[in-house]
Amino acid sequence: MTLAEFARLLEGRGPDLRGWPDGDARAALDLMAASEAAQDLFAAATAAGLENGGAGPDPAFVEAILARIATDE
Amino acid sequence: MTASPAPALATTVDLASKRAARDDQLFEASRNGDSQAFRILVERHGQMLQRLAWNILRDEQEAEDVAQEAFVSAWRNRDAWRPEAKFTTWLYRIAVNKAIDRYRQRRPTPQPDDTLTRLADAAVRPEQPTEQEAAAERRDVSNSMRAAMERLPETQRRALTLFYFDDLDVAEIAQAMVTSEQSVRALLKRGRMALRTRLARSRTACADDPRGIRPTAGRTRP
Numbered sequence: 001m002t003l004a005e006f007a008r009l010l011e012g013r014g015p016d017l018r019g020w021p022d023g024d025a026r027a028a029l030d031l032m033a034a035s036e037a038a039q040d041l042f043a044a045a046t047a048a049g050l051e052n053g054g055a056g057p058d059p060a061f062v063e064a065i066l067a068r069i070a071t072d073e
Numbered sequence: 074m075t076a077s078p079a080p081a082l083a084t085t086v087d088l089a090s091k092r093a094a095r096d097d098q099l100f101e102a103s104r105n106g107d108s109q110a111f112r113i114l115v116e117r118h119g120q121m122l123q124r125l126a127w128n129i130l131r132d133e134q135e136a137e138d139v140a141q142e143a144f145v146s147a148w149r150n151r152d153a154w155r156p157e158a159k160f161t162t163w164l165y166r167i168a169v170n171k172a173i174d175r176y177r178q179r180r181p182t183p184q185p186d187d188t189l190t191r192l193a194d195a196a197v198r199p200e201q202p203t204e205q206e207a208a209a210e211r212r213d214v215s216n217s218m219r220a221a222m223e224r225l226p227e228t229q230r231r232a233l234t235l236f237y238f239d240d241l242d243v244a245e246i247a248q249a250m251v252t253s254e255q256s257v258r259a260l261l262k263r264g265r266m267a268l269r270t271r272l273a274r275s276r277t278a279c280a281d282d283p284r285g286i287r288p289t290a291g292r293t294r295p
Contacts, residue, residue: 001249016128017131034250039166040162046121061141065119065141069144
């Protein structure tokens with residue numbers, strides 16, 4: 001899969017790879033594993049599809065991360 | 074008026090000011106020991122990281138785990154970030170890579186598909202065994218082939234896996250591996266040769282087995 005094909009599929013199908021045929025989803029993952037440009041396209045498509053971008057994560061999620069990094073100190 | 078340098082932000086502004094600060098300022102403050110600044114980054118981008126991972130993993134709990142791991146990894150590798158790089162670009166790449174790694178870790182060992190079964194057929198004896206014998210032989214050869222593939226160099230194994238298990242063609246593999254089609258053909262050729270050699274050794278090792286796999290007449294790939 002080329003970057004251009006990936007961009008076209010993202011635009012047509014959206015970034016939820018669950019909705020992609022298995023072969024295309026695997027090819028997309030292989031491309032993203034090898035290409036930061038593909039990762040950036042995927043992130044941009046995901047951000048565009050986020051509803052209510054102002055909503056924060058679950059507080060427990062935040063606390064869990066902070067607890068983990070606190071143990072690194 | 075110009076923005077205060079990030080290190081000063083960590084110590085001189087209140088929480089409300091921090092919430093209005095840019096990502097790069099907050100992360101720079103985090104690197105200087107301001108855990109509150111990092112908390113704001115987690116609150117600001119946590120949902121996006123979970124969604125990124127969820128789009129790949131199809132599992133809410135795993136997506137949350139990956140998002141956590143991405144933030145922790147960003148924290149642990151905070152000195153690797155350069156202010157000239159956009160913070161979210163860097164952070165999202167960490168999350169995507171972790172989601173792909175998680176996806177591949179949980180992905181079951183590929184089972185022999187029709188292509189591999191045909192390759193396995195090439196190694197079983199040409200005389201007509203019973204169906205049960207043939208099936209047992211194919212299983213043996215397929216197991217041997219998987220074991221042999223695991224011992225191949227990474228690039229050969231990846232090329233063969235993409236070709237046989239993921240049904241990609243040479244051009245697609247070249248794109249995925251960021252290399253030329255000529256290199257992919259060479260990798261596939263060397264990989265097949267190595268597999269043939271290892272399968273031949275496996276057959277030799279099976280010689281005492283009454284179901285030992287014997288070489289067949291030459292068969293070539295198209």
